[in-house]
Amino acid sequence: MDVVIIDTSCANLSSLKFGIERLGYKVSVTDNGEQIRAADKVFLPGVGAAGAAMEIIENKQIPQLVRELTQPVLGICLGMQLMTEFSAEGNVACLNLIPGQVNPIKADGLRLPHMGWNTLSEIKDCPIFEGIGKQDYFYFVHSLCVAPSEFTIATCEYGQTFSASLNKDNFYGVQFHPERSGKPGARVIQNFLEMKS
C-alpha cells in the first residue's frame, strides 16, 4: 500500500511517520503532487496556528491538490481543522472539504489549551472507530475546536461538546493525536489504513 504524509512543513511530521511505521507500513513524507495523487491513503498533519499553516500550504499549492483527491485522506489535529471552511485562528479561509468552522473552545473557566488524555463521548459507527469504545483515552492538544454537526463522527467534552472526529465523503479528520494516543490511537491509524477506499 502506498501511504503518504503531506509535507505541510509543520513540526511533528516525524512523530506521525513513526506512528505509521510502528504498524509495519512504509510511508513517505512529500509535497510532490504526483506522488500524493497516486497514494492509496493520505495524511494531512498539522500543529501550530491555522493562519501560518494555510499560508505554507498555499505556497506549496496544496489546497487545490487536496480538494481533488478521491482516496481516503485523514487530517490530524490542525490538519482536521484545516479541512473545514474557516478558522477563527487568524480569520482564515480553510480547505472547505467538510462544512464547519473552527472557533475557540468555550472552556467555561477550565484551563486552556485542552491538553491531555480525554475520552470520546459519542462514537458513530464508522470504520475508523472500529474496536474503539468510550473507555478509550486519546491525547488532545488544542485551544480551538469544531462544533458538532451532521459530519461529526465522534465527540469529546471539555467545557463544551466538540467534534473529536469529522467525516465527509473521502475526507476524515481527528482532533486528537492518534500517533501519541497509545494503543487506541494506533488502532485508529490502522483502521484508516485498512479501510477500503
Next chain:
Amino acid sequence: MLARRIIPCLDVRDGKVVKGVKFRNHEIIGDIVPLAEKYAEMGADELVFYDITASSDSRVVDKAWVTRIAEKIDIPFCVAGGIKTIEDARIILEMGADKISINSPALANPKLISELNKRFGQQCVVVGIDSFFNKETGQYEVYQFTGDEKRTQKTAWTTMDWIKKVQEMGAGEIVLNCMNQDGVRQGYDIEQLKLARAVCTVPLIASGGAGAIEHFIDVFQQADVDGALAASVFHKAVIAMDELKQTLINNNVEIRPC
C-alpha cells in the same frame, strides 16, 4: 473527562538518565530509550526529558536520542534543556518531540516564549520554573542555571510574578519545580502549588517531592494541578505505576487506567 497526567521525568546527562538529590550528586539510572519505552508501557501519560547540563554550560547538545525516543514510544513527550532559539526548538520538534520546555533562556529573554508560541503554537511551549522558598523574605523566588551548582543563581523574579509573566508571553503549560522539595520524597509543595494554581490559567504541572502514592492524591485533590511529575519514585520502583493509577482512580481522581 480530561484525565490528570502522571509524568515520569528523566534527567539526561551525557546521553544517560541520571538522578540527583536537590539537583546535586547525580547517579546514573540507565539508558534513555529503554527507560522511555518501559515507562510508556507501564502507563505513563507523558514523559519529560531534561538535559540538565545544557543550559548551564552553553554547549550545543547532541539530541539524536530525541528521534530514537519518537520512533519507539506512542505517548507524548517533552524535551527541555539548552533550547535558546527558534531554530533549536524547530530541530527538536522535527525530531519528533511534542513539546519543548524552556527555563533559563526564558528568564534571559522572555520574548523567546512569544516567538516560540507564534512559530509553533501555544500547545508546544512549556515553561519550566525552578522555585525556592526563601525563609528570610517569606517569598518564593525563581532560580536559574540549576543544572550546575556553581552557576545556580537567584533571579529578580518572585515565582508568582514570573508565572503571570510567562502566561502573558504565551506559554502553553507551566512546570513548577519546587526546589525545597526536590528529590527528598516528602510530598509536593501543596501550599506553593495552590498559590501557583490561583494565578495559572494554562495547564500546571507539579514537580518535586513525590515519595508516596498519597502525595499524588494530595497534589491533585488539594492543589488541583493538571499533572504530577516525578522521577526517583519511578526510577527506584518505590511506586508502581499501576498501583498509583488504580489508587488515584479509587480516590475519584480522573486518571487514564494503565
